[in-house]
Amino acid sequence: MPTLPSLNLLGDTAPAPVLGIDLGTTNSLVAVWEGNAPRVLSNEHGIAILPSVVSWTEDDSVVVGGAALARSKIAPDKTIHSAKRLIGRGAEDIQKAHLQLPYQVEDAKDRPMAMVRMGNRLISPIEVSAHVLSAARAQASQALERPVSDLNTAVITVPAYFDDAQRHATREAAKLAGLEVLRMVNEPTAAALAYGLQRGESSRILVYDLGGGTFDASVLQLEDGVFRVLATAGDTALGGDDIDSALVAHAAQGIQKKCGLNPLEDSSACSALRLAAERCKKNLSESTTAELSFHDPEAGIAWRETIQRKDFEALISPMVERSLKYCKHVLQDAGLQIEDLDELVLVGGSTRIPFVRQSVESYVGKEAQAGLNPDEIVALGAAVQGGVLAGANVNALLLDVTPLSLGIETVGGTVSKLVHRNSPIPCRATEGFTTFVDGQSAVKFHVVQGERELVADCRSLGEFILKGVPPMPAGLPKIGVEFTLDADGILRVKAKEERSGAAASIEIKPKHGLTDEEVESMLKCAWENAESDMQARRVSDLKTELETVLRSVRKNISLAERELSSNHWTRLREAIEDADDAADGDSPNTLQAVLGELEESAYPLAELLMNNLARETVTDRKVEEIIGGES
Amino acid sequence: MQESKGKLREDPFSLLGLPKRFHIPLSDLDQAHLEASRIWHPDRFALRPEAERLKAEDHMASLNEAYETLKTPIARAAALIEAEGLKLDKGTDTTSSPDFLMDMMELKEEASNARAKGDSDTIQSVVKKLTSLQRQEEELVFQLFDQIAMEPNTRTEKLEEIRGHLQKASYFRKTCGDLLTPSALL
Numbered sequence: 001m002p003t004l005p006s007l008n009l010l011g012d013t014a015p016a017p018v019l020g021i022d023l024g025t026t027n028s029l030v031a032v033w034e035g036n037a038p039r040v041l042s043n044e045h046g047i048a049i050l051p052s053v054v055s056w057t058e059d060d061s062v063v064v065g066g067a068a069l070a071r072s073k074i075a076p077d078k079t080i081h082s083a084k085r086l087i088g089r090g091a092e093d094i095q096k097a098h099l100q101l102p103y104q105v106e107d108a109k110d111r112p113m114a115m116v117r118m119g120n121r122l123i124s125p126i127e128v129s130a131h132v133l134s135a136a137r138a139q140a141s142q143a144l145e146r147p148v149s150d151l152n153t154a155v156i157t158v159p160a161y162f163d164d165a166q167r168h169a170t171r172e173a174a175k176l177a178g179l180e181v182l183r184m185v186n187e188p189t190a191a192a193l194a195y196g197l198q199r200g201e202s203s204r205i206l207v208y209d210l211g212g213g214t215f216d217a218s219v220l221q222l223e224d225g226v227f228r229v230l231a232t233a234g235d236t237a238l239g240g241d242d243i244d245s246a247l248v249a250h251a252a253q254g255i256q257k258k259c260g261l262n263p264l265e266d267s268s269a270c271s272a273l274r275l276a277a278e279r280c281k282k283n284l285s286e287s288t289t290a291e292l293s294f295h296d297p298e299a300g301i302a303w304r305e306t307i308q309r310k311d312f313e314a315l316i317s318p319m320v321e322r323s324l325k326y327c328k329h330v331l332q333d334a335g336l337q338i339e340d341l342d343e344l345v346l347v348g349g350s351t352r353i354p355f356v357r358q359s360v361e362s363y364v365g366k367e368a369q370a371g372l373n374p375d376e377i378v379a380l381g382a383a384v385q386g387g388v389l390a391g392a393n394v395n396a397l398l399l400d401v402t403p404l405s406l407g408i409e410t411v412g413g414t415v416s417k418l419v420h421r422n423s424p425i426p427c428r429a430t431e432g433f434t435t436f437v438d439g440q441s442a443v444k445f446h447v448v449q450g451e452r453e454l455v456a457d458c459r460s461l462g463e464f465i466l467k468g469v470p471p472m473p474a475g476l477p478k479i480g481v482e483f484t485l486d487a488d489g490i491l492r493v494k495a496k497e498e499r500s501g502a503a504a505s506i507e508i509k510p511k512h513g514l515t516d517e518e519v520e521s522m523l524k525c526a527w528e529n530a531e532s533d534m535q536a537r538r539v540s541d542l543k544t545e546l547e548t549v550l551r552s553v554r555k556n557i558s559l560a561e562r563e564l565s566s567n568h569w570t571r572l573r574e575a576i577e578d579a580d581d582a583a584d585g586d587s588p589n590t591l592q593a594v595l596g597e598l599e600e601s602a603y604p605l606a607e608l609l610m611n612n613l614a615r616e617t618v619t620d621r622k623v624e625e626i627i628g629g630e631s
Numbered sequence: 632m633q634e635s636k637g638k639l640r641e642d643p644f645s646l647l648g649l650p651k652r653f654h655i656p657l658s659d660l661d662q663a664h665l666e667a668s669r670i671w672h673p674d675r676f677a678l679r680p681e682a683e684r685l686k687a688e689d690h691m692a693s694l695n696e697a698y699e700t701l702k703t704p705i706a707r708a709a710a711l712i713e714a715e716g717l718k719l720d721k722g723t724d725t726t727s728s729p730d731f732l733m734d735m736m737e738l739k740e741e742a743s744n745a746r747a748k749g750d751s752d753t754i755q756s757v758v759k760k761l762t763s764l765q766r767q768e769e770e771l772v773f774q775l776f777d778q779i780a781m782e783p784n785t786r787t788e789k790l791e792e793i794r795g796h797l798q799k800a801s802y803f804r805k806t807c808g809d810l811l812t813p814s815a816l817l
Contacts, residue, residue, distance in 0.1 A: 182677060226665050389677040397675075399668055410816060423699060426673065428692040433816050443816045453811075479816065486688060487673045 016146065018182055018390045019154040020382030021136050022190070023129060023170065025084040025213030025239060026349065028052050029379035030136040032144065033387025033394065038194065038380040041143035049375060050139060054131045055079040056118065064135035076102055076271035078118065082241060083128035085213045086114045087173070088166030097237040099245075102270045126169050130176035137177060147541035154179045155386045157378050159214040160186035160403050161234035163449050164461050164491055171488075182389045184488045187211070188218035189229055189400055190381025191347040195369060196222045196396075203342035204230075206331075208360050209378075210323060211348035213239040217327045219334040219341075225395040231333035231422045232403045233326045238319060240281075240350040246315050247277035247307075251292055255303045269296055284312050285352050313355040320359045327363065333422050344368045347377055400425055402489050408481060409446035409455045411436045418483045421451065426487045433479040439471040443479060445504075447493055466495045468502040542591040543583065549595065550579055553602050560605045568604045575601040642714035643697030651714050653707065653776040664698040708772050709797055717794050719801070735806070742810050754810060761807040768800035 017032040028050045031040045042048040047066070055068035056078045063071060072079040085099060090112030094105050104117040108124070115122035133156075141148040156179075158170055167184060174181045185193075188207035196205065202223040209216040216234035220227055251273055252264050263269040273294050283290035284307065293304035331338060344361065346368045351357055361367055372380065387394040402425050407417035410433070418429040435443060443466045450458030469477055478498040485491055496503040553560070553576060560572060575598045582594040644651045647663040669675075671694060676687040700706045713719055738757055745753035775793045779786050 183674070223665065226668065228661075228665070385674075388674055391678050397669060397672055399665075399672070408816070414811070424695040426688050426692045427695045427699075428689075429696075435816065445816065484692065487691075 015390070016150040016153070017144070018383075018386030019137065019140050019151055019179070020190075020379055020384070020386045021133065021154050021156045021179075022187070022379035022382060023084065023133060023136075023156055023158075023173075024052055024378075025082050025211055025241065026052060027212070027375065028132050028136055029376060030140045031376070031379040031383035032140065033383045033390065033392050036393070038383035038387070040376050040379055041140050043139050044142060050132070050136055051081070052084065052129075052132045053079060053081040054083070054128045062131055064131050072271055073268075073275065076268045079271075080116050080118075080123065080125075080128050082213055083116075083125035083132075085237070085241070086116070086125035087129060088163070088169035089114045091115075099237070099241070102267045102274065126173045127176065129170065129173035133174055133177035133179060137179060141544075145544060145547075147544045148178075149541055152178055152180060153182050153386075155183045155185055155382045155389065156181050157185050157187045157190045157382050159209075159211070159234060159236055160188050160216040160218055160232040161214065161236050162186075163236075163404055163459055164406075164489070165459070166236070167489060171490075181488075183385055185382055185385050185398065186216070186218070186229075186232065186400060186403070187214075187378050188216045188232065188345075188347060189220065189227065189398060190379075190385065191345055191377045192218070192220045192222070192227055192381070193384045193396060193398060194372060194377045194381035195343075195345050196220075196227060204336065204340055205343045205345055206327065206341050206364060207345045207347060208323070208327065208351065209234075209347040210350040210356060211239050212350075213237070213241050215239060215323050215326065217323070217330045219330050219336060226397045226399060228399045229401045229422075229424075230336070231330045232401060233330040233333065234403070235322070235326065238322060240348070242319055243281055243316050243350060243353075244274055244277045246319075247280060247292065247312070248273050250315060251277065251294060251303070251305070254305055255294060255301060258303055259301045261299060261301060263294065263296070263299075263301065266299070269294075269299065269301075272296070280307055281312070281353070284309050285354060309355075316353070316355065320356055324359065324363050327360075338364060341366065345377075347374055349375060400487075400489075402427070402485055404449045404459075405451055406447070406449050406461075406483055406485070406491060407458075408433070409448060413455045415448055415450075415453060415455055415458055418481065419485060423485075425485045425489055428482065428484045430480060430482045433481060434475050435469070435472070435477050435479075436474055438474045440474065440477075441469050441471055442467045443469060443477075443495070443497075445481065445493065445495055447491070461491065464493070464495075464504060466497065466502060466504040468500065469497045470500045470502075472499070539586055539588050539591065542588060542595060546579055546583055546591060546595050546598070549598055549602065550576065550583075553598070553605065556605060556609060559608065563608055564604055568601070571601040572605065641693070643700045643710050644714055646694060646697040647701070649701070651711060653711055654780055655701065655707070657702070660698065660701055664694065667694050704773065705769050705797075705800070708776065708793065709801070712790060712794050712797060715790055717790060719794065719797060739806065746810070758807055758810060761803045761810075765800050765803035765807065768796045768803065771796045772800065 017034070020031045020033070020038065022029045029040055029048055030050070031038050040048045043050070050065045051069040053065065053068040053072060055063045055071040055075060057063060068079055069081075072081065080103060082101065085097075085101075086094060086105060091105050091107040091114045092112065094101075094114050105114050106117055106122070107113060108115050108122065113124065115124050116128070137148055137151055140151055144151070154174060156170060156174055158167055162170070170184065171181050188209045191209060192205050192207050202221075205220045205222060207216070207218045207220065209218075214234065214236045215238040216232060218232040219230045221230055222228075248264070248270075252262060256262050263273050276292060276294055280290045280292040288309040289306050291304060292307050295302050341364060344364045344366045346357060346360065351360075351368075351374055357368060384394060384396060385398060388396055388398070401422045402419060403421060405417045405421045406419040407415040408431075410416050416431065416433075418431050419427060444463060445466065446455065446463045447461045448455055448458040449461050452458050466479070476499075480496050480498055482494045483491060484494075494503070553572070561569060564572065575594070579594045579598045582590050585591065642651075647660070647667060649655060649659065649663050668691070671687050671691045673684060673688045673691055676684040679687075700710050709719055738760065742754055742757040745751075745757065772793050775789050775796070779789050
């Protein structure tokens with residue numbers, strides 16, 4: 001079937017928007033730029049928040065969001081939450097972070113990529129995040145009444161402190177979900193974007209972002225629509241999850257004392273306790289006492305305790321202190337004093353805790369900005385950036401920085417830094433190196449990310465080797481190394497020996513991610529496995545498309561009747577009837593057939609409309625040219 | 632890398648449209664970078680063909696590099712000298728007296744012996760010495776620029792003097808850097 005001059009050309013439907021997705025540790029949200037403001041998109045029940053939880057049912061189909069969250073109690077061993085804390089990491093990293101996760105984490109067979117053990121198989125956090133992103137995409141499709149296939153570009157937010165490996169992994173997840181990431185925006189920056197756009201005056205903003213699993217602090221300068229990030233700092237292992245964990249640990253102690261059983265040893269008990277802790281935490285934000293209770297009749301456990309808010313505050317105070325220390329660092333890096341700040345913006349569900357809010361406000365000496373929902377603000381900011389990239393009339397420009405220094409290993413395990421943290425991106429840096437041994441013909445480049453002086457304390461991003469260096473005495477070769485960081489903070493490294501011209505270049509592929517082949521095969525697998533899923537989606541896509549075309553045709557029906565030849569008119573009328581009949585059915589083949597016939601029989605009408613349009617606007621161009629120029 | 636070799640790289644002052652002066656108010660620098668970013672940031676090219684987008688990204692990287700260079704006084708001084716067509720041979724010192732070079736050799740040897748023995752106190756004291764020498768040279772550079780601001784007609788000869796001090800400063804810095812972080816790769 002030839003590509004038709006889609007009726008959308010006539011302005012019947014707006015161009016597909018860029019999705020702004022906040023892929024959170026606990027919850028995700030999706031928003032779009034609409035007209036002159038961002039809007040959060042809700043599901044059919046009017047709920048915008050999509051829990052970042054994925055569960056596998058008995059027949060191995062995948063459930064995402066609220067339904068998956070509901071299953072975490074009945075099928076904890078088949079349900080994965082907080083995948084964001086694993087993404088782009090190795091099992092060792094996870095162990096070091098002392099996360100209390102109700103599932104077992106181990107490395108993939110052949111590389112240090114953390115995977116979740118589920119019975120006899122391993123599931124990668126990238127796959128889990130991909131399911132969440134797919135669900136967000138589907139939610140947007142429903143809210144916008146557009147086929148899923150229309151929504152294939154996105155701005156996705158990541159914690160500012162995500163390193164190269166974690167960014168790569170997030171990008172892979174998006175690819176698996178069928179989304180091209182136009183830009184990755186740091187979460188605190190996105191929040192500032194949403195806030196700043198509302199206000200529009202020039203100011204210096206501290207964004208304090210305590211999410212489910214990560215903490216970021218950023219200082220931005222807003223001037224005339226330009227958001228310049230001055231500095232950013234944070235911790236990818238500090239968040240609301242840790243607050244829950246503190247409560248869980250407290251409860252576990254009490255339970256052990258009373259019942260002599262450790263609930264943390266049982267995954268379903270652990271899961272239930274976690275939910276109870278989360279509920280208790282939320283209640284403590286509303287009232288000064290809350291009940292934390294746990295019952296497991298099978299194991300003979302019945303335990304409850306009334307938690308006082310002040311005890312809870314003492315429990316989480318070390319975490320809050322840690323976050324304030326980062327605020328101090330970030331101000332130092334930005335070259336500012338606390339008094340220089342004009343505004344404080346709080347982001348993330350954990351900033352709902354009164355103690356957190358009060359501590360930050362008293363540290364900064366200012367009240368936090370109110371107005372936007374802290375759960376939604378990051379997604380709103382992502383949508384703003386989506387609008388910027390889609391060329392919408394948004395007066396905003398984001399100048400972001402790289403959160404971590406980038407360097408190369410030199411002899412003795414030390415790091416030579418090429419790009420320093422808080423450098424504006426995109427950026428480029430070059431540095432000269434030489435050899436250590438006489439006659440050395442190959443040189444190893446070990447690229448690392450982090451602030452420490454020793455390689456062992458930094459994060460390894462990858463290695464590559466420059467070969468073909470002609471034998472020379474040590475110290476004589478001149479090896480130029482160039483780092484380029486793009487606007488997403490993704491790194492490319494090039495090296496060249498100046499005397500011989502030997503050159504090598506690499507885009508850093510982190511060890512903790514998927515290989516290209518794996519992404520390919522997972523994409524294929526997803527297609528094959530989820531055939532019924534696909535069919536349902538296809539039916540819904542076809543229906544949406546059919547409705548869109550029908551609407552456009554009906555809008556111009558009087559013109560068609562008036563100006564089409566009788567053959568064309570009859571064919572179109574019949575096609576409309578057939579389409580109406582088929583619209584309620586569920587057979588993709590029938591839908592496809594009536595849609596094809598409708599589109600084809602509407603072609604003369606489209607041509608007519610195009611010609612009318614062409615006559616009005618571009619008098620000297622033929623319709624063929626316009627169509628040709630579009631396809 | 633070929634590209635930067637092939638054509639003459641524009642100096643950071645011209646890139647940002649700023650006068651070739653040492654004394655530039657930070658607000659002017661911020662403003663210039665902001666204006667250039669408005670035009671060249673890759674976000675402005677999201678809908679353009681890939682070739683254009685990459686070109687913008689590359690140019691934005693140069694603008695950011697220029698901005699960072701001009702923000703740091705000593706890097707700004709070096710950039711100015713180079714922009715005036717004077718050559719800076721970073722890390723090597725060709726202007727100094729043999730006596731000075733001998734002193735340096737001794738200092739380096741002291742450091743490398745200390746390193747072999749794992750004597751961190753001596754390394755620290757050599758590093759301290761080098762750092763203070765570097766600071767002295769840098770201070771002279773700043774003073775000379777102040778003098779140029781007062782007596783513009785002495786500019787040409789002062790720039791030549793500044794070049795000498797910059798070269799020494801960068802020589803100290805590099806020697807010190809090599810002590811702490813060797814520039815050799817495995």
